[in-house]
Amino acid sequence: MIGADAIIQAIEDEGIDTIFAYPGGAIMPVFDRIIDAKFKTILVRHEQGAALAADGYARSTGKVGVCLATSGPGATNLVTGIANAFLDSVPIVCITGQVSTEVMGTDAFQEIDIFGMCLGIVKHSFILRRHEDIYSTVRKAFAIARKGRPGPVLIDLPKDVSLSEIKNLKPWLEEVSAVPLASRENQEQAKKLLAESIRPLVYVGGGVAIAGVVKAFREFIDSCQLPVVATLQGLGSIETEHPFFLGMLGMHGSKAANFAVHNCDLLIVIGARFDDRATGKLQEFASGAKVIHMDIDPAEIGKLRKADVSLCGLLEPNLKALSMPLEKIPWLTLCHAWKIEFQSNYGAPGDGVYAPRMLNLCSRLVPRRTIVTADVGQHQMWLAQHFVLKHPMDHLTSGGLGTMGFGLPAAIGAQLGNPDALVICVTGDGSIMMNIQELATVNRYQLPIKILLFDNQRLGMVKQWQELFFHERYSCVDLSDNPDFVAVAKSFRVDAMMIDDKKDEIAGINFLINHPGPCLLHVKIDPLENVWPLVPPGTSNSKMMEGKTYALSS
Amino acid sequence: MHYRAEIIARNEEGVMERILRVCRHRGFWMHRLSADLDISKDLICIAIEGESERLPTYLLRQIEKLDEVSRVSVNKGSMENAVVSPSTELYLRPSLSNVERKEYASTSRA
Numbered sequence: 292m293i294g295a296d297a298i299i300q301a302i303e304d305e306g307i308d309t310i311f312a313y314p315g316g317a318i319m320p321v322f323d324r325i326i327d328a329k330f331k332t333i334l335v336r337h338e339q340g341a342a343l344a345a346d347g348y349a350r351s352t353g354k355v356g357v358c359l360a361t362s363g364p365g366a367t368n369l370v371t372g373i374a375n376a377f378l379d380s381v382p383i384v385c386i387t388g389q390v391s392t393e394v395m396g397t398d399a400f401q402e403i404d405i406f407g408m409c410l411g412i413v414k415h416s417f418i419l420r421r422h423e424d425i426y427s428t429v430r431k432a433f434a435i436a437r438k439g440r441p442g443p444v445l446i447d448l449p450k451d452v453s454l455s456e457i458k459n460l461k462p463w464l465e466e467v468s469a470v471p472l473a474s475r476e477n478q479e480q481a482k483k484l485l486a487e488s489i490r491p492l493v494y495v496g497g498g499v500a501i502a503g504v505v506k507a508f509r510e511f512i513d514s515c516q517l518p519v520v521a522t523l524q525g526l527g528s529i530e531t532e533h534p535f536f537l538g539m540l541g542m543h544g545s546k547a548a549n550f551a552v553h554n555c556d557l558l559i560v561i562g563a564r565f566d567d568r569a570t571g572k573l574q575e576f577a578s579g580a581k582v583i584h585m586d587i588d589p590a591e592i593g594k595l596r597k598a599d600v601s602l603c604g605l606l607e608p609n610l611k612a613l614s615m616p617l618e619k620i621p622w623l624t625l626c627h628a629w630k631i632e633f634q635s636n637y638g639a640p641g642d643g644v645y646a647p648r649m650l651n652l653c654s655r656l657v658p659r660r661t662i663v664t665a666d667v668g669q670h671q672m673w674l675a676q677h678f679v680l681k682h683p684m685d686h687l688t689s690g691g692l693g694t695m696g697f698g699l700p701a702a703i704g705a706q707l708g709n710p711d712a713l714v715i716c717v718t719g720d721g722s723i724m725m726n727i728q729e730l731a732t733v734n735r736y737q738l739p740i741k742i743l744l745f746d747n748q749r750l751g752m753v754k755q756w757q758e759l760f761f762h763e764r765y766s767c768v769d770l771s772d773n774p775d776f777v778a779v780a781k782s783f784r785v786d787a788m789m790i791d792d793k794k795d796e797i798a799g800i801n802f803l804i805n806h807p808g809p810c811l812l813h814v815k816i817d818p819l820e821n822v823w824p825l826v827p828p829g830t831s832n833s834k835m836m837e838g839k840t841y842a843l844s845s
Numbered sequence: 846m847h848y849r850a851e852i853i854a855r856n857e858e859g860v861m862e863r864i865l866r867v868c869r870h871r872g873f874w875m876h877r878l879s880a881d882l883d884i885s886k887d888l889i890c891i892a893i894e895g896e897s898e899r900l901p902t903y904l905l906r907q908i909e910k911l912d913e914v915s916r917v918s919v920n921k922g923s924m925e926n927a928v929v930s931p932s933t934e935l936y937l938r939p940s941l942s943n944v945e946r947k948e949y950a951s952t953s954r955a
Binding site for chain 1: 862
């Protein structure tokens with residue numbers, strides 16, 4: 292047995308069935324042993340694809356994702372994916388090859404200090420300098436990745452260590468840490484605030500899905516009968532069509548959600564972190580409200596907004612402790628009135644495809660279970676605003692880092708983790724180009740992923756900001772020289788078709804849903820279309836901008 | 846506002862870098878730093894003095910998240926006014942000369 296075998300054994304003993312990888316010199320001993328491994332190794336076409344696929348796998352399954360790359364450029368290509376997982380609290384373990392220990396620090400071929408580079412974007416990291424530590428360290432890495440607030444862990448493996456002979460694997464026992472729980476006293480204080488409030492509002496973030504407590508959260512909401520607003524990562528924690536759900540809050544949030552936040556007198560923050568995209572101008576965010584903040588991470592409590600009551604610890608006991616019937620009928624009635632008054636209007640002028648309408652339609656026609664991944668930009672916001680969701684793990688989106696190129700590799704990870712689900716990657720013409728090489732991976736493994744590509748021949752979100760805040764001085768946003776995406780997809784042996792007329796929206800959706808294998812639907816949309824509402828930077832969420840819709844109207 | 850942080854952590858590769866990076870990234874400027882291993886060399890005791898516009902608890906919460914860190918305290922004030930907890934003295938290296946011990950003591954005791 293050699294060091295590489297210990298790596299494989301540890302991954303197998305963690306119950307991992309799939310890893311995402313790209314080989315190279317320094318990691319070759321591991322790739323040799325992988326041939327006989329019990330888990331499946333998915334060869335991607337760029338290491339960034341491996342990290343993002345591991346991320347998508349983890350988000351959609353609740354398991355730890357794993358990616359493997361070589362030293363030097365292989366490792367540095369993982370960096371964006373690691374940072375993406377870090378900012379959205381996704382558990383992944385990233386194993387990188389490294390040059391041999393005797394030449395580490397000598398600027399050897401394909402040597403890079405990936406340990407140092409990633410210090411700011413990992414939950415923890417290791418350099419494996421002793422072969423006898425390999426098995427226990429890899430097991431420990433998985434434990435760290437998934438415990439508490441999840442996150443990425445890096446393991447750097449020098450080549451000579453991976454080739455070293457090992458006599459026995461040291462047994463490993465996971466440390467049992469104390470279960471973090473909020474105090475009974477704080478729970479009682481929170482209950483008192485809830486009972487005394489007149490306009491309580493729940494602000495839910497990605498933490499509910501991460502903690503695996505969606506059912507407990509929904510029971511809490513139904514028990515207390517509270518209106519709910521969600522962050523981008525919190526969408527689906529309560530069903531989109533639940534009567535108490537007011538929509539996403541924040542920069543591109545719904546008017547009903549933002550008005551509810553502005554007018555509430557008690558904000559119950561559950562698994563959310565007061566991110567600037569959600570709060571707008573922080574000093575004017577729910578300025579009249581007291582705050583109950585529930586989170587597993589003590590560093591988030593009070594980081595940006597002081598909590599009147601903090602419930603730091605596991606979410607489920609807190610949700611159960613606070614569940615009680617509250618009859619805030621006038622407030623619920625007002626929230627509902629806002630929801631009706633500001634509901635979306637899909638009657639855009641023009642004969643072109645209107646992306647919000649098409650996404651809404653699509654969400655009503657897809658089967659259960661459908662997982663949708665997003666890239667970054669205008670399409671991402673339209674998806675968040677208009678796609679009807681039933682569960683937060685059905686919506687995979689790069690929130691914290693906003694990584695263009697996330698959508699396709701994440702869809703690959705999601706499809707492999709959920710073989711029976713319909714997986715749709717919603718993307719734009721800018722984003723798809725960032726990891727388009729992964730169409731080769733889709734074809735190689737015949738993953739029946741459906742790609743819904745909205746093409747406005749622009750870097751749409753950047754164009755929108757230049758239009759609104761830079762006096763229409765458009766800089767580097769013109770993508771009118773895009774390739775023929777249908778031809779590109781077909782060159783990767785992925786079937787594809789194009790639509791540009793609203794009468795083809797249903798046919799396009801049916802093509803996606805019913806196609807037996809991977810396919811791409813290229814949808815041409817109006818470059819003038821913007822995302823509304825929009826809260827300008829440094830402004831209160833109550834001051835939302837609205838604009839026109841076009842859909843290629845003249 | 847001036848702050849003083851005392852951290853006890855497992856002596857593992859990169860622990861100093863990790864802790865110092867957190868201090869920098871979270872907006873805490875460092876003026877003084879000392880670090881000593883305990884007798885077994887398994888633990889490192891780090892004392893940092895600096896300034897920041899943020900409250901000390903902000904830094905404390907971020908440092909205590911680090912996997913190697915077993916104990917951390919962050920208070921307002923400087924090292925001259927610090928009180929060294931008795932237990933940290935046990936972690937001084939026996940190889941420190943008497944002169945070095947005296948210097949450490951004079952910067953760390955009220």
